[in-house]
Structures are given as structure tokens and as C-alpha cells.
Amino acid sequence: MLTIHTIRENKDLVIQRLAVKNFDGEELIDQILTIDGDRRTTQTELDNLLASQNSIAKQIGELFKSGKQAEANDLKNKSTALKDESKVLSDKLGDLEKQMNELMVRIPNLPSTQVPAGRTPDDNEVVYQSVATLPELSANALPHWELTTKYDLIDFELGVKLTGAGFPVYKGKGAKLQRALINFFLDKATAEGYGEVQPPILVNEDSGFGTGQLPDKEGQMYHVGIDNLYLIPTAEVPVTNIFRDVIVKSEELPIKLTAYTPCFRREAGSYGKDVRGLNRLHQFDKVEIVQVAHPDHSYSILESMRNYVASLLHELELPFRTLKLCGGDMSFASALTYDMEVYSAAQKRWLEVSSVSNFESFQSNRLKLRYREGNNKPALAHTLNGSALALPRIVAALLENNQTENGINIPKALVPYTGFNTIEN
RNA sequence: GGUGAGGUGCCUGAGAGGCCGAAAGGAGCAGUUUGCUAAACUGUCGUACGUGGAAACAUGUACCGAGGGUUCGAAUCCCUCCCUCACCGCCA
Numbered sequence: 001m002l003t004i005h006t007i008r009e010n011k012d013l014v015i016q017r018l019a020v021k022n023f024d025g026e027e028l029i030d031q032i033l034t035i036d037g038d039r040r041t042t043q044t045e046l047d048n049l050l051a052s053q054n055s056i057a058k059q060i061g062e063l064f065k066s067g068k069q070a071e072a073n074d075l076k077n078k079s080t081a082l083k084d085e086s087k088v089l090s091d092k093l094g095d096l097e098k099q100m101n102e103l104m105v106r107i108p109n110l111p112s113t114q115v116p117a118g119r120t121p122d123d124n125e126v127v128y129q130s131v132a133t134l135p136e137l138s139a140n141a142l143p144h145w146e147l148t149t150k151y152d153l154i155d156f157e158l159g160v161k162l163t164g165a166g167f168p169v170y171k172g173k174g175a176k177l178q179r180a181l182i183n184f185f186l187d188k189a190t191a192e193g194y195g196e197v198q199p200p201i202l203v204n205e206d207s208g209f210g211t212g213q214l215p216d217k218e219g220q221m222y223h224v225g226i227d228n229l230y231l232i233p234t235a236e237v238p239v240t241n242i243f244r245d246v247i248v249k250s251e252e253l254p255i256k257l258t259a260y261t262p263c264f265r266r267e268a269g270s271y272g273k274d275v276r277g278l279n280r281l282h283q284f285d286k287v288e289i290v291q292v293a294h295p296d297h298s299y300s301i302l303e304s305m306r307n308y309v310a311s312l313l314h315e316l317e318l319p320f321r322t323l324k325l326c327g328g329d330m331s332f333a334s335a336l337t338y339d340m341e342v343y344s345a346a347q348k349r350w351l352e353v354s355s356v357s358n359f360e361s362f363q364s365n366r367l368k369l370r371y372r373e374g375n376n377k378p379a380l381a382h383t384l385n386g387s388a389l390a391l392p393r394i395v396a397a398l399l400e401n402n403q404t405e406n407g408i409n410i411p412k413a414l415v416p417y418t419g420f421n422t423i424e425n
Numbered sequence: 426g427g428u429g430a431g432g433u434g435c436c437u438g439a440g441a442g443g444c445c446g447a448a449a450g451g452a453g454c455a456g457u458u459u460g461c462u463a464a465a466c467u468g469u470c471g472u473a474c475g476u477g478g479a480a481a482c483a484u485g486u487a488c489c490g491a492g493g494g495u496u497c498g499a500a501u502c503c504c505u506c507c508c509u510c511a512c513c514g515c516c517a
Contacts, residue, residue: 043475047486054486057498061443064497076497083497097474247435247472368472375454378472 001104001365003380004036017110020117020327025107032103039096046089053082105215109362111327112299112336118326124339128310128322135319135345141403143346144396145277148174151408151423153399156277166267166275166282173423177398177410178285180417181391182260185287185312189388192308194258194289199238201261202229207241210367212333222264231264235288236385243292243369243383250373253381254301255292258388260285278392279351286390291383294371295361298382299336302358305386306338309354312389315413318397319343321350335360342393346400351393356386399423 007014007029018025056079063072116125148154153174159167170178190196208214208230213221222231232238239259248255263286267275289308293301306322313320325337334357341350361380364370370378402409407424415421 040475043486047475050487051485053497057496058443060497064443072497079497375470 001362002107002110003361003365004032004100004104007032007104007107008036014110018108020111020115021108021330022119022328023108028103028107032100032107035096035100035103039093039100042089042093042096046086046093049082049086049089053079053086056082108332109335109359111330111334112358112360114324115330115336116324116326119328120326121329123326124323124329125326126321127324127338129319130310130314130321131319131343134343135401137345137400137403141346141400143277144344144399147399147403147408148277151425153177153423154278164282166280168278168281173418173420174395176418176420177395177414177423178391180414180419181389181394182285182287184414184417185388186258186260188312188315189258189287189289192256194256197239197242197257197259199235199242199259199261201232201238201264202227203232203237203241204229206244207237210241210244211237211363212366213237220266222266232261233265234263234387235259235261235286236290239288239290240363240367240383240385243381244367246368247370247372247378248292248381250294250371253292253294253371254297257290258287259290260287262286263390278396281392284390284392287388288385289388290385292369292371293382293384295379295382298358298360298384302336302338302356302384305356305384305388306340309340309356309386309388313340313342313353315411316394316398317411317413318394318401319345320353331355331357333357333359333362335362340389342397344393344397344400346403347396351397353393353397354387354389356384358382358384 002014011029011033015025015029056075060072060075060079063069063075116123118124142150145156148156151174152172153170155169155171156165158169159165162169186196202224205214205228208218208221213230213233218230221233223229224231238261239257242257243255262283264283265281267280267282289305291301291305310320310322320340320342323339323341325334325339330337337355337357339352340354340356341352343349344351360382363383364380367383369381369383371381372378398411399408402411407422410418410421410423412421
């Protein structure tokens with residue numbers, strides 16, 4: 001969330017930036033500022049009351065010591081009266097803080113000045129495309145959900161039996177391909193300087209709040225009620241929460257971490273051809289990269305992360321494009337997002353495989369993730385993350401784009417990891 | 426799951442109703458000095474919010490796991506919850 005300082009000191013700018021996300025913040029921000037003013041005067045009053053109570057309590061102590069019981073008792077009564085008064089004020093202050101917080105969390109992050117205006121995915125700006133002409137397959141080319149059956153790579157039906165739709169069972173070379181991709185992505189990330197971590201895939205409520213899944217989006221996560229834990233929708237949650245309530249030294253920045261985890265998404269309400277095969281799953285594998293950065297460097301780091309993800313797609317020889325998301329298509333928390341989409345030649349459509357974002361201090365403010373420069377006061381760090389990469393749609397594109405009459409070819413870069421260079425019957 | 430112990434600042438660790446935002450030591454930072462793979466000394470050394478200030482800073486309040494309570498006054502007493510550790514049980 002935004003800080004109250006940002007809102008208080010740059011009200012007009014905030015409203016104007018929010019408009020790029022098609023968010024009309026004027027009324028909300030006025031409400032917040034009104035409550036904030038009220039909150040501050042209430043705190044001043046309360047602090048003064050408490051200060052006099054403190055000083056009375058101190059006097060009483062001294063009076064007792066010197067045996068002046070009567071005077072002490074007078075002061076006691078006075079203090080009791082003040083206590084009632086301050087109780088009222090502190091309840092009021094608590095209410096105001098709560099109200100303010102409830103409004104604050106409804107304000108999205110401000111989009112960076114680079115963000116193009118727009119409402120729908122059609123307004124996203126294509127900033128890069130790896131091939132001039134899109135690959136065309138022969139007329140009898142198959143979509144991946146048929147290829148996985150033909151070559152016995154994935155059993156969707158079996159997954160339904162074991163768990164339900166959206167929980168595929170990978171088999172044989174299909175399973176091996178998963179493992180190969182995970183290792184490939186992790187090796188590449190570590191070579192790029194990301195420290196590998198293997199976090200828990202269940203998290204507590206505090207972590208859900210830290211990265212913003214809670215309180216609003218709990219319907220999108222699987223919840224283990226008996227222990228009140230959530231299955232992670234992305235490694236971003238546990239990895240970013242490593243830094244919750246942490247003050248790092250500025251010389252430790254940037255901090256770069258990578259993690260492979262399974263991810264779990266309920267995707268409530270999704271249906272139709274978009275969810276066919278591997279296009280959308282309830283459980284899938286992903287390697288995530290996360291950086292904690294100094295505010296001065298977060299945008300150059302975003303570019304480097306974007307380039308890094310692009311390099312993976314080049315190595316996998318997949319046609320892809322990079323989009324700079326328009327205001328209307330960006331997530332609530334992001335200040336600037338690049339989406340990477342691979343072209344799925346059999347489906348003849350672009351599939352999102354990565355989303356790389358700079359959250360600036362929006363997440364840090366929730367997390368209380370700060371850095372300290374020398375002996376200065378702590379300041380909010382910037383956080384960034386990106387998929388590098390999510391497996392299912394990569395697999396879909398690999399299978400579809402590389403199909404031949406004799407089988408499916410594995411890109412050279414992956415062969416050391418798979419141990420085979422074609423998938424055939 | 427059972428039993429016991431315990432949660433204090435960056436760390437170790439004292440404090441057991443007022444003199445405690447909190448001893449002492451360590452780490453860190455700044456400086457002085459001796460000098461050479463370091464030592465000694467001095468100072469500094471939590472966070473948040475508020476008020477004043479352009480700022481440096483000053484000042485008020487809150488925070489000793491969390492939330493309640495008792496009291497004029499709570500790190501300290503009481504209640505609830507959470508967590509950690511140890512041992513036993515179970516177990517990949």
C-alpha cells in the first residue's frame with residue numbers, strides 16, 4: 001500500500017497517476033485525508049493526556065515516599081478521572097486508524113510514468129517480438145492436449161481421479177521434461193547471481209497479508225483450515241516474506257533470490273477453452289526470481305530481469321514477445337509490469353509465461369521491508385519479482401511448436417537436462 | 426499427542442510494581458591514540474506515530490511475543506492466545 005506521507009504530500013499527483021490505472025481515487029483520498037487530520041489531532045490530545053497522567057503518577061510515587069498520603073490520594077482521584085478521558089480518546093484513535101487502514105488498502109499502487117494508458121489487454125504495448133513472422137505448422141498439427149496423450153506424457157483424466165480437474169499427472173518423458181525444465185531454470189538463475197532457496201509451500205496468515213493475497217483474495221488460495229495455513233499461489237509469497245519486518249543495510253542491496261515451488265491456484269470462476277490442457281491449472285510448477293532493491297536502481301534492475309527472462313526463452317528457441325502492460329491491465333500492486341508471452345503455434349495464440357514487475361515500495365510498506373543507508377533513518381526498499389519461468393505453458397509451446405511427423409524435438413539447451421533429444425512413440 | 430522450561434533491543438543477557446526505553450558485555454558506527462595483519466580509550470548506537478522546525482534537531486506518546494485486565498503507576502502481578510526450546514511418544 002501507499003504511505004500516508006505520499007498521499008498527504010502529493011495528493012493531486014496521486015489522483016492523476018491512479019487515473020492511468022482507470023482508478024478514480026478522488027473521493028477515497030479525500031476521505032483518507034479527512035480521517036488522517038482527525039487522527040493526528042486526536043493523537044496529540046491523547047498524548048498530552050497521557051503525558052500528564054505519567055507525570056502525576058511520578059508525583060504520587062514521590063509523595064508516598066515522603067509520607068504525604070493525603071496529597072497522594074488527591075492526585076490519585078485526579079489521575080483516575082484523566083484515565084477515563086484518555087480511554088475515550090484512545091478508542092477513538094484506534095477506530096480512526098482502523099478506518100484509515102481499511103481505506104488505504106483499497107488504493108492500488110501508482111503506475112510508473114512509463115506505463116501506457118489503456119483499459120484492456122489490447123492496449124498493452126508490444127515492446128519486443130523475437131521473430132518477424134510467426135511460425136506456421138502443417139495443417140494436421142495437434143494442440144498440446146492431444147500431443148500429451150499421443151506421446152503418453154500427461155494423463156489429465158488420472159489427475160481428475162486422484163484430485164480433480166487442473167491437477168495433471170505427468171508421466172515418463174513428460175515427467176522428465178518437468179524435472180529438466182526446473183533444473184534448467186534454477187541453474188540459469190543461480191548463474192545469474194540469484195541465491196537459491198527452497199521455501200515452505202504453505203504459509204501463515206501474516207505472510208498472506210505481507211504480499212497482499214489477504215485479506216481480499218483468499219478465495220484464490222487453497223486454505224488448510226485445521227491449521228489455518230494457505231497453499232502458496234506463487235513462490236513470491238514465502239520468498240518475499242523472508243524480508244517482512246526486516247531492515248537491511250543498503251550495501252547488501254540488491255538481494256537476489258530464486259526458488260522453485262509448486263504453485264496452487266483455485267482460479268475460481270474460470271472456465272472455457274482458455275483452461276484446456278495446460279493453459280490453466282490448479283497446481284503447476286514455477287521458478288520465481290525476486291529482488292530487493294535500492295529505490296534508485298529498481299528500474300534498471302527491472303530491465304535486467306526482463307532481459308534475463310527473454311534470454312531463457314531465446315535459449316528454449318520459443319517465439320515470444322514482451323508486452324509493457326497498460327494501466328488497465330496491470331495488477332493492483334505493480335508500478336510497471338512486463339509480460340512475456342510465447343506463441344503457441346497449434347493454438348495460434350500467445351500464452352503468458354512470465355510477468356516481471358517492479359512494485360516499488362508498495363509491497364515493502366506492507367511488509368515493513370526497509371533498508372538503512374549509513375546511520376540514516378530506515379527507508380522503504382523496492383521489491384521486484386518475475387516468473388523465470390512457469391512450466392505448463394512453456395511445455396505446451398515446446399510440444400506444439402516442435403512437433404514433427406516423427407516426434408517432438410527438444411531444444412538443444414534442454415537436452416543435457418532431459419537426456420533425450422526427441423519424444424517419439 | 427504428553428510433560429516441563431521459556432519468549433526483553435542487532436546478539437548474549439540482567440531487571441521481579443515507581444529511580445526502566447530498559448544494566449552489563451559483544452557486534453556495528455564515529456573519533457582519539459599506539460602503531461601494523463591488530464589493540465586501547467572516548468563517544469554513539471531501537472522503531473513507529475504525533476508536535477515544533479526548511480533542515481539539523483528538540484520534544485511528547487507508544488512498544489520488553491500478541492491481546493485483555495488489576496493499579497495513581499506494569500517488562501515486572503492476573504487472564505487468554507501465539508510461538509520457541511527440551512524430554513517422552515509417533516514418524517519420512
